[in-house]
Amino acid sequence: MRKFDETIQRIQKIDFSLAKATQRRLDNLTKPLGSLGRLEELAKQIVEITKKERPSLKKKVIFTMAGDHGVTEEGVSAYPKEVTPQMVYNFMAGGAGINVLARHVGARVIVVDMGVACDLKEHNDLVIKKVGYGTRNMAKGSSMTKEEALKALEGGIEAFEEEFVKGMDIAGTGDMGIGNTTPSSAIASVLTGRKVEDVTGRGTGVDDKAFAGKVAIIRKAIEVNKPDAKDPIDVLAKVGGFEIGGIAGLILAASANRVPVVIDGFISGAAALLAYKLEPKTKEYMIAAHQSVERGHRIILEHIGLKPLLDLDLRLGEGTGAALGISIAEAAVKILTQMASFKDAGVSERVKK
Amino acid sequence: MRKFDETIQRIQKIDFSLAKATQRRLDNLTKPLGSLGRLEELAKQIVEITKKERPSLKKKVIFTMAGDHGVTEEGVSAYPKEVTPQMVYNFMAGGAGINVLARHVGARVIVVDMGVACDLKEHNDLVIKKVGYGTRNMAKGSSMTKEEALKALEGGIEAFEEEFVKGMDIAGTGDMGIGNTTPSSAIASVLTGRKVEDVTGRGTGVDDKAFAGKVAIIRKAIEVNKPDAKDPIDVLAKVGGFEIGGIAGLILAASANRVPVVIDGFISGAAALLAYKLEPKTKEYMIAAHQSVERGHRIILEHIGLKPLLDLDLRLGEGTGAALGISIAEAAVKILTQMASFKDAGVSERVKK
Numbered sequence: 001m002r003k004f005d006e007t008i009q010r011i012q013k014i015d016f017s018l019a020k021a022t023q024r025r026l027d028n029l030t031k032p033l034g035s036l037g038r039l040e041e042l043a044k045q046i047v048e049i050t051k052k053e054r055p056s057l058k059k060k061v062i063f064t065m066a067g068d069h070g071v072t073e074e075g076v077s078a079y080p081k082e083v084t085p086q087m088v089y090n091f092m093a094g095g096a097g098i099n100v101l102a103r104h105v106g107a108r109v110i111v112v113d114m115g116v117a118c119d120l121k122e123h124n125d126l127v128i129k130k131v132g133y134g135t136r137n138m139a140k141g142s143s144m145t146k147e148e149a150l151k152a153l154e155g156g157i158e159a160f161e162e163e164f165v166k167g168m169d170i171a172g173t174g175d176m177g178i179g180n181t182t183p184s185s186a187i188a189s190v191l192t193g194r195k196v197e198d199v200t201g202r203g204t205g206v207d208d209k210a211f212a213g214k215v216a217i218i219r220k221a222i223e224v225n226k227p228d229a230k231d232p233i234d235v236l237a238k239v240g241g242f243e244i245g246g247i248a249g250l251i252l253a254a255s256a257n258r259v260p261v262v263i264d265g266f267i268s269g270a271a272a273l274l275a276y277k278l279e280p281k282t283k284e285y286m287i288a289a290h291q292s293v294e295r296g297h298r299i300i301l302e303h304i305g306l307k308p309l310l311d312l313d314l315r316l317g318e319g320t321g322a323a324l325g326i327s328i329a330e331a332a333v334k335i336l337t338q339m340a341s342f343k344d345a346g347v348s349e350r351v352k353k
Numbered sequence: 354m355r356k357f358d359e360t361i362q363r364i365q366k367i368d369f370s371l372a373k374a375t376q377r378r379l380d381n382l383t384k385p386l387g388s389l390g391r392l393e394e395l396a397k398q399i400v401e402i403t404k405k406e407r408p409s410l411k412k413k414v415i416f417t418m419a420g421d422h423g424v425t426e427e428g429v430s431a432y433p434k435e436v437t438p439q440m441v442y443n444f445m446a447g448g449a450g451i452n453v454l455a456r457h458v459g460a461r462v463i464v465v466d467m468g469v470a471c472d473l474k475e476h477n478d479l480v481i482k483k484v485g486y487g488t489r490n491m492a493k494g495s496s497m498t499k500e501e502a503l504k505a506l507e508g509g510i511e512a513f514e515e516e517f518v519k520g521m522d523i524a525g526t527g528d529m530g531i532g533n534t535t536p537s538s539a540i541a542s543v544l545t546g547r548k549v550e551d552v553t554g555r556g557t558g559v560d561d562k563a564f565a566g567k568v569a570i571i572r573k574a575i576e577v578n579k580p581d582a583k584d585p586i587d588v589l590a591k592v593g594g595f596e597i598g599g600i601a602g603l604i605l606a607a608s609a610n611r612v613p614v615v616i617d618g619f620i621s622g623a624a625a626l627l628a629y630k631l632e633p634k635t636k637e638y639m640i641a642a643h644q645s646v647e648r649g650h651r652i653i654l655e656h657i658g659l660k661p662l663l664d665l666d667l668r669l670g671e672g673t674g675a676a677l678g679i680s681i682a683e684a685a686v687k688i689l690t691q692m693a694s695f696k697d698a699g700v701s702e703r704v705k706k
Binding site for chain 2: 029078079089316346
């Protein structure tokens with residue numbers, strides 16, 4: 001059985017066997033019932049995912065997956081495509097947004113070359129799972145073959161598992177790829193059934209004319225390729241990207257290994273949608289970090305049924321939102337594991353009526 | 354001149370003299386223009402407050418101000434009032450929500466006894482600024498005298514300044530006081546001009562009957578005392594609380610000393626409203642941490658003109674929301690100070706058209 005199928009089969013349904021005990025613990029902590037709102041919900045989710053009554057999120061890893069996109073030749077991005085490898089080197093040097101925020105929350109950043117259009121210099125924090133030197137231009141035909149789509153998914157699974165054996169309590173997703181809001185909008189449109197213009201935003205900041213062109217290119221890509229909405233791998237192959245497939249694989253692997261996975265913004269959202277369509281059980285393992293400015297993101301999250309933790313007008317990607325989300329998740333778990341109970345602290349409980 | 358007046362006079366208007374240089378720095382960092390949204394706004398605000406081009410938020414202090422409320426004899430809270438001192442001891446032992454979250458974000462917690470209804474045991478992290486042994490029952494007359502109101506404000510100012518001399522880069526507000534959503538709603542109603550029922554919530558969780566009673570008590574307190582909406586000290590004296598005055602004083606002192614101050618939830622919001630009415634310039638020094646579940650909180654924030662950073666359904670108080678907000682503020686500053694520029698990282702800029 002190939003790695004992809006084996007991983008999907010290992011994903012278990014959350015059984016909520018610890019739900020009652022966790023609720024009891026939360027209700028006995030020295031605070032009014034339910035007064036820590038979403039932190040309490042998050043703590044419960046992480047207990048169920050990890051099957052640990054007192055989980056700890058010490059080892060945090062953010063995977064920033066990089067790939068190039070043939071569709072950039074249509075002028076869909078405000079930045080030239082050489083920025084993809086340049087930013088990978090920036091990640092290696094520790095100077096990018098994700099490096100700053102990952103350090104802030106105590107997370108490691110692993111950069112995965114899923115399909116950058118050039119060979120990258122070796123580096124300790126760079127994992128090579130290159131499926132190709134950028135996708136083909138989806139406006140003219142399929143972005144990749146079905147076999148390449150499966151390889152992208154498996155590259156993400158492998159990248160996860162190679163880190164998982166070293167120890168990992170929580171994973172975050174991230175992306176880097178000039179042009180990658182274009183395939184993400186295409187995936188969102190096909191898999192949610194919404195119009196292209198409803199799920200297309202301005203990416204890194206194209207102007208009105210370029211935006212209209214971007215919508216037209218996405219429509220054309222869908223018309224030319226006719227992706228089958230019932231077959232997520234067909235959608236990934238025809239209008240996807242290597243790093244998007246890699247992130248979807250990462251989410252499948254995290255779910256299979258019962259590791260909570262914090263989903264970054266729009267590109268990660270498109271990947272999460274693919275993972276969800278491949279195996280709906282993955283939803284319970286996902287934590288949506290934030291609501292991106294990209295308009296399609298809200299539609300994706302609603303379609304999966306995820307509620308973002310943060311809404312800070314971010315649209316950088318890289319895993320920057322995931323980093324902040326990981327910190328909230330860790331705060332939630334610490335509430336559960338470190339707060340005193342009414343009994344321990346000698347605090348009176350509410351007046352029974 | 355008394356400390357209160359001297360502090361108010363020292364509060365300077367933000368002059369935005371560093372705005373252009375900060376914007377230029379942000380725009381040269383390796384990310385699409387404006388793509389870190391509210392983190393960029395926050396970084397700019399902190400530069401203007403501190404007048405430092407490259408601020409650092411290493412020394413973080415959360416002040417949790419405690420006080421008791423005579424109005425609890427009207428049955429407005431789900432918890433007995435002995436919980437106030439019990440929770441202070443819980444803070445000292447490090448077992449409360451605020452302790453867990455402050456540790457998570459690397460902040461110290463200073464607990465200030467502004468007016469707990471008993472004498473508390475000495476402790477290193479406990480500052481005594483006791484104005485009285487709980488307020489009087491505002492449903493029957495003024496909560497405190499005008500002189501006590503000024504003493505509460507000055508207690509908060511002193512608590513801030515005693516820590517400030519030791520070094521402080523950012524302050525957070527917090528509260529503890531059984532019954533204190535009741536005076537907070539009264540303050541919010543008087544100072545925003547909104548109806549009592551629009552700004553009253555369920556506090557720590559009273560039932561329908563007790564909620565109706567709470568609204569009636571607040572209305573009665575306002576009728577009996579006739580606080581003058583144009584005189585914030587009169588409002589604090591007649592329907593306020595010692596810890597609410599202390600938090601308002603803390604906000605005045607932080608503003609006077611150009612220290613960003615992260616405002617917690619509803620009770621801190623009522624205090625922020627008092628500080629804002631006493632001196633509107635304080636607004637620029639405030640960072641609203643989160644949107645509380647307490648319905649009056651949104652009205653307070655809109656009235657001042659603050660947009661909360663987080664919306665996590667919290668309603669615990671103590672400074673728990675402020676702790677999470679402080680971490681976001683620190684992340685924002687690190688973006689400004691630690692990210693590489695396009696030039697430094699050798700990354701191509703956007704295509705000029």
